Amino acid sequence: MQRFLLIFMLLFGGLVFSQTPDNPWRIFLGINSVDIYPAGGDPDDFFAPQGELFENFFNIGDHWNFGIPSISLSRNIKGGLSIGIQGSLNKIKNIHGEVDSNYSYYSAGGYLKNSFLMDKKISPFVNLGFGYTSFDLSQSDKINLFSKNLHRTYSLGFGFDFNLSEKTGITINSTYKNPYENYGIKHFSHHFGLFYSFGTPDSDKDGVPDDRDSCPEDPGLKEFNGCPDTDADGVPDNKDSCPEEFGLVQMDGCPDADSDGLADKDDKCPQVFGLIEMSGCPDSDSDGISDKDDECPKTLGDPLNNGCPWPDSDDDGIPDKDDLCPKEKGNPINNGCPELSNEIIQTLNELGTKINFMAESDRIIGRKAMNALKQIKELLDNNPNGVLIIEGYASSEGDEAYNQKLSERRAISVMNHLIGLGANPDRLETNAYGEDNPIGDNETIFGRSKNRRVQFKTKF
Numbered sequence: 001m002q003r004f005l006l007i008f009m010l011l012f013g014g015l016v017f018s019q020t021p022d023n024p025w026r027i028f029l030g031i032n033s034v035d036i037y038p039a040g041g042d043p044d045d046f047f048a049p050q051g052e053l054f055e056n057f058f059n060i061g062d063h064w065n066f067g068i069p070s071i072s073l074s075r076n077i078k079g080g081l082s083i084g085i086q087g088s089l090n091k092i093k094n095i096h097g098e099v100d101s102n103y104s105y106y107s108a109g110g111y112l113k114n115s116f117l118m119d120k121k122i123s124p125f126v127n128l129g130f131g132y133t134s135f136d137l138s139q140s141d142k143i144n145l146f147s148k149n150l151h152r153t154y155s156l157g158f159g160f161d162f163n164l165s166e167k168t169g170i171t172i173n174s175t176y177k178n179p180y181e182n183y184g185i186k187h188f189s190h191h192f193g194l195f196y197s198f199g200t201p202d203s204d205k206d207g208v209p210d211d212r213d214s215c216p217e218d219p220g221l222k223e224f225n226g227c228p229d230t231d232a233d234g235v236p237d238n239k240d241s242c243p244e245e246f247g248l249v250q251m252d253g254c255p256d257a258d259s260d261g262l263a264d265k266d267d268k269c270p271q272v273f274g275l276i277e278m279s280g281c282p283d284s285d286s287d288g289i290s291d292k293d294d295e296c297p298k299t300l301g302d303p304l305n306n307g308c309p310w311p312d313s314d315d316d317g318i319p320d321k322d323d324l325c326p327k328e329k330g331n332p333i334n335n336g337c338p339e340l341s342n343e344i345i346q347t348l349n350e351l352g353t354k355i356n357f358m359a360e361s362d363r364i365i366g367r368k369a370m371n372a373l374k375q376i377k378e379l380l381d382n383n384p385n386g387v388l389i390i391e392g393y394a395s396s397e398g399d400e401a402y403n404q405k406l407s408e409r410r411a412i413s414v415m416n417h418l419i420g421l422g423a424n425p426d427r428l429e430t431n432a433y434g435e436d437n438p439i440g441d442n443e444t445i446f447g448r449s450k451n452r453r454v455q456f457k458t459k460f
Contacts, residue, residue, distance in 0.1 A: 023167055023197035024075050030171065030193010032070035032088040034105055037063040037096045039176070039186035046137065046149075046185060047095055057188075065092045067105070070191045075199070080115035080125070088189065092135065104136040106145075107177070107189065109153065121163050125173075129155040133177060135185050151184035153177045159191075167197045214238060241265065268292065324426075328385060337387055344383050348456040351375050355414065357452040359397055362409035364417055373414070376456075377421040390414050391455045392432045395448035400435060408432035414454050 040053030056063065067090030074084035087108040095101045109131010117123050136147040157175030164170065173191045200209035206219040206226050213226030215238055220228040224236035230243050233253055237243040240253030242265060247254040254263035257270050260280055264270040267280030269292060274281040281290035284297050287307055291297040294307030301308040310319030313326050316336055320326040323336030330337040354372040355364060364370070380388065392411030394403035411430035419425050440447030 023199055024201050025199035026074045026076075026082075026195050026197045028070070028072045028074070028086075028171055028191075028193055028195040030070045030191055031066055031068050032090055033060075033064040033066045033190040033192075034090050034092055035063045035065070035188040035190065036092070036185065039188055041186045046135075046183075047098070050096055063094055063096065064190070065090055065094050065105075067091055070193060074113065078205070080118050082113040082115070083110070084113065085110045085131075086129075088191070102139045104140060104142070104147075105134065107131060107133040107153065109155070111155070115161065123161040123163060125159055125161060127155070127157040127159070127173065127175065129157075129175070131155070133179070133184070133187075149183065149185070152180035153184065154180065155189075157189075161195070169195050169197075171195050324387075325385075330385075337385070344379060344386075345456060345458055348376055348379060348388070351379075352454050352456055355454055356449060357410055359395070359448070359452065360406065362406065362413045364413060373417050374421060377418050377423050380418070380423050380427065386458050387427050387429060389429045389431055389457050391457065392430065393437065393451055393453050393455070394434055395440075395451040396435045396438070396442040397448060404432060404434035407434045410452075411454060 035057075036047055037051045037059070038053060038055045038057045039050065041048055041050045043049065067088070070086070070088040072084055072086035074082045076082045085108070088106065090105040092103040092105050093101050095103075109129050111127050111129030111131075113125055113127040115123050115125040131153055132150060133153040134145070134147045134150045137149050138147065155175045155177045157173055159171060159173030162170040162172075171191065171193060175189045175191070177187055177189055179185060200211055202209050202213070203216045204213070204219040204226070206213070206221070208220065208222055208226030210216040213220070214224070215227035215236075218226075218228050218237070220226045220236065227236035227238045229236050229240070231240070231246045231253070233240070233246045234249055235247065235253030240247070241263070242252075242254035245253075245255055245264075247263070248256055251263045254265050256262065256267070257264055258267070258273045258280070260267070260273045260276070262274070262276050262280040267274070269279075269281035269290070272280075272282055274290070275283060278290040281292050283290050283294070285294070285300045285307070287294065287300045288303050289301070289307035294301070296306075296308035299309060302310055310321055312318065312323070313320050314323065314329045314336070316323070316329040316332075318330070318332055318336035323330070325335075325337035328337065351372040355369045356366075357363065358365070364373070390411045392407035392409070392414075394407040394410070396403070398406075408430070411432055415425075415428045415430050418428060435442075435451075438447070438451045439453070440450030442448050442451060
């Protein structure tokens with residue numbers, strides 16, 4: 001298993017998976033240098049004795065072994081944090097205390113890297129890794145992938161990125177490699193080279209690149225173009241009017257608990273099936289007022305009376321508010337009041353023939369006219385139901401407009417006289433018709449005198 005992993009790392013060394021806002025991928029290609037001397041090796045190590053940790057660390061000429069290549073490919077996870085895999089090859093020829101050394105070397109592994117001051121020209125970083133390292137102690141000229149010295153290695157390093165442009169730069173790094181197995185070899189691995197950053201950013205790490213992500217700041221689903229569906233109702237949050245509640249697609253992601261076609265957030269009665277025009281509330285009596293606002297929800301009523309029917313004290317079908325005679329059953333045509341009978345009206349008109357006026361006058365004169373008015377008042381007293389309309393008329397003498405006014409004064413004069421006799425004014429109304437509807441010949445004196453009159457009828 002270890003050998004298979006090693007081959008994979010060497011073949012695909014340098015692949016890194018992470019993310020940055022603009023250019024998440026980075027490939028590095030450079031040289032490496034291996035130094036065994038300042039690694040603080042144990043006395044029984046293969047190359048012992050060597051120096052103490054960091055002793056003669058910068059003795060490049062005597063201790064450093066330069067080789068190529070050193071390669072990695074990385075991708076930032078978040079902020080300055082990256083994860084990756086790297087690999088390098090070398091020939092170890094400078095070893096303190098040895099002559100004619102020639103050891104094939106390679107290493108491969110994964111690492112985490114945390115960068116600081118990424119927006120500056122110089123960005124320091126630290127790296128922590130794990131992988132495999134091999135010093136081929138057979139001193140063969142060929143690379144032996146499975147040498148007896150192949151061992152697991154932990155690593156800790158420090159370095160700088162020198163950013164030349166938005167995508168290119170130089171990396172310098174020194175990493176201390178400590179073996180897991182006791183036969184492994186402690187050493188420093190230095191790296192110097194160029195890097196190139198590329199790729200499409202995926203700010204929310206949801207697998208959908210920002211240029212195709214409708215919600216680039218929120219991790220989401222590929223089927224919703226990178227937008228989340230928090231309530232898992234099949235409507236992405238950016239189109240969901242109720243993103244925290246499981247809802248219906250046809251309701252833009254909102255629930256409709258009573259299935260009345262109105263989303264609960266807009267439904268004033270979300271638990272009761274209702275009408276859309278009633279904001280989701282029922283109207284049991286179909287009076288145009290929802291049950292929750294209807295004081296009489298089971299009885300057809302008037303919206304102006306809070307959904308209740310208007311009282312009708314005399315049960316004549318005319319509400320008391322419109323009934324001129326609310327205590328007496330009457331006729332709708334007569335505004336709720338009872339009518340005077342045809343016989344009474346006929347008698348009143350017979351008495352009215354005795355009320356005539358002088359030309360251009362509205363004065364009531366003569367004993368006969370006065371007696372007729374008294375009889376009319378008695379008839380009204382004896383028949384307390386109904387409204388009497390007094391109609392005034394004039395002959396054709398004079399101006400038509402004048403005669404219209406004159407006929408009005410005559411009707412009012414009769415009404416006032418009846419009120420003076422004690423008649424109920426609420427039962428009396430007047431109309432004026434001027435020269436209209438003559439009953440006599442306006443060409444004769446007798447005919448004109450008959451037309452100067454009043455007539456009576458009940459109110460319809």
